[in-house]
Amino acid sequence: MKPQCSLPAAATRQRSRSLVPWRRGFATNPLGLVARYCVARRRHSDGYDSSSRLVSRPHPFAPSLRNLCATVLVMCRLLLSSLCLALGACAGNGDDLDQNGRPISEGGTPDGELTASFQSIQDNVFTPICTQCHAGASAPQGLDLQQGSSYDMIVNVVSQEQPTLARIAPGDPDASYLIQKIAGAAGISGARMPYGCPTSQPCLDAATIDVIRQWVSNGALND
Template sequence: MREAIAIATLALAACGAGSGEGLDQNGQPTGLQPTLASIQDNVFTVTCAVPGCHGGTGAQQGLRLDPGFSAGNLINVPSPRDPNLIRVVPGDPDASFLIQKLQGTQTLGDRMPDGGPYLTTAQVNVIRQWIQGGAPTQ
């Protein structure tokens, strides 16, 4: 399944290669903003909330990232494997286990998305900005 998603992603990227249409000056989708709604639509739903990962009732580590579930499963929620690791600490991206997992600096488990392709630095920075701003849900 991951291979099919990766191939589809590469195919879509190749379709618009070179045009820059729909991308900002950093080459990122123009829709990605430091809000939960934007991160949900542009990152969590398409990258994380997929079958076998963090989507649906069988979500890994109980971390369901489907629309409507992300905030309640991330903000001030401890990791079930280590309650000292808080998934999202509003105002403190460096203390947020989510950022550690996305950057590969975590002390527990693997970097996410598992096996890659990993989020770009720009994508992670948008998530960092959202957390730094207090991780508002609206």
């Protein structure tokens, strides 16, 4: 079966003037500095036959080490310089801030070891890790884990993903969906939390999970 890859109507209207990226003249290219390394090799067919079907296209250009290095260099310089020019975008030095980026004058988050108390879990887990996503009106599943609202959002509250379980069932960590999610237990819906672990950030280690389990076993008090 040959594909009849018709474009959506709007795209069809645009195609004749749009699907020719390599055919465009670099005389119009505002980044001539970049383009001059590649211009001679970037022109080729627009990839369509006379029946408006996609066809495979030839190799756009053969790269050389010089092209590669020069263009990467230019791209890096452009990215970094634009970032710094536009935003003065160096990371904050953290002066007068606590570990969660809040001013110490606000009361700050005390440095301390994680213990089986709610405030300690808030300070060491929820605020620095979970509120990267679970904060405010945009929080996934409506689960806001910020200081002040997190306790009411989890303890004896039914899970949205698995309504047969509570997010935290006091005294019963195995039946607490939040525990299952951070431990990556079989049967959870969707990904293990924190989101992206272990690829884009570390998963919570066993010791941390054990402390949270202990807090639940102790009755999940708001202490």
